[in-house]
Amino acid sequence: MYPTFTPFRHLAALGAGLVLLTQLQAESTAPGRRILAGDDSTRRLAIIAPDGKVEWEIPVTAIHDAAVLPNGNVLLQQGWTKVQEVKPDRQVVWEYDAGKANPGKPVEVHAFQRLPDGVTMIAESGPARIIEVDRNGKVRREVKLQVDHPNAHADTRLVRKIANGNYLVAHEADGRVREYDAKGKIVWQYDVPLFGKAPKGGHGPEAFGNSVFSASRLANGNTLIGTGNGHSVLEVDRAGKIVWKIEQNDLPGITLAWVTRVERLPNGNTLIGNCHAGPENPQLIEVTSDRKVVWSWKDFTHFGNSTPVTALLAPRK
DSSP states (O other): OOOOOOOOGGGGSSSOOOOOOOOEEEEESSSOOEEEEEETTTEEEEEEEHHHTTTEEEEEEEEEEEOOOOTSSEEEEEEETTEEEEOOOOOEEEEEHHHHSSTTTEEEEEEEEEESOOOOEEEEEEEEEEEEEESSEEEEEEEOOOOOOOOOSSSSSEEEEEESSHHHHHHHHTTEEEEEESSEEEEEEEEEEOOOOOOOOSTTTTOOOOOOEEEEETTOOOOEEOBTTTTEEEETTTTTTTTEEEEOOOOOOOOOOEEEEOOOOTOOEEEEEEEEOOSOOEEEEOOOOOOOEEEEETTTTOOSSSOOOOEEEOOOO
């Protein structure tokens, strides 16, 4: 069984969260939770404890993905080409360098996932492929991706291997979510709509487009999508019909900007990553099915306005 998102809930040794501090420090609208967050403007990947203190951190540069593994290690990236597994003491115990694997070619990595069999799935933008790499660095599987607007920085954003063994890929430059089978055949596709609006450049709330960041397959067979600069969350069925959505200004007092990770929680609520929205807006939000905000988190002390990695972690034992 492949998790739609990386298995943060299995964390025993590490975790993150926040409590209410000050307007410019950290704010949580409910009892503190542990949070894993990565920000390339402050160059930090950190685990924040429920009392708001940094429990663990490591310097990073560019970052779009990270996960805490069941063994307590952290799977992360250093720049756009290196994927590393590090122990809590920051010792690197495994590394894959996409630059060395593709010499002389433009390549960036924006997504990776440790699979149950111990291999690591990595999506390479530029070469436009998904690979599964073992502990010795051997590529066990390669799946070629279809990209209509090739771009080493934007072929892909988040990619996940899902329960049926297929791969769900957010193609940022194409504005599409595609599901590929193990042989690279596209078995499902969804074009993120512009809803009749004209695209507008930029990263903040004023921008607009369909630069999709993430997609996860739900237990009911629908797909939950974080539309990036579309400022929205969409749930679509297999036929491509939107059955639920949250738009930029649907949440009172909150403006959505670059919507990154989205996750349907076990309680039925939806977790939304909100990047580039400015210090007046939370970076992580939990909403009910009727769009009521039940919890949000904001930390502009440890992180900045470019925090694409946000995830809840299990309480520390």
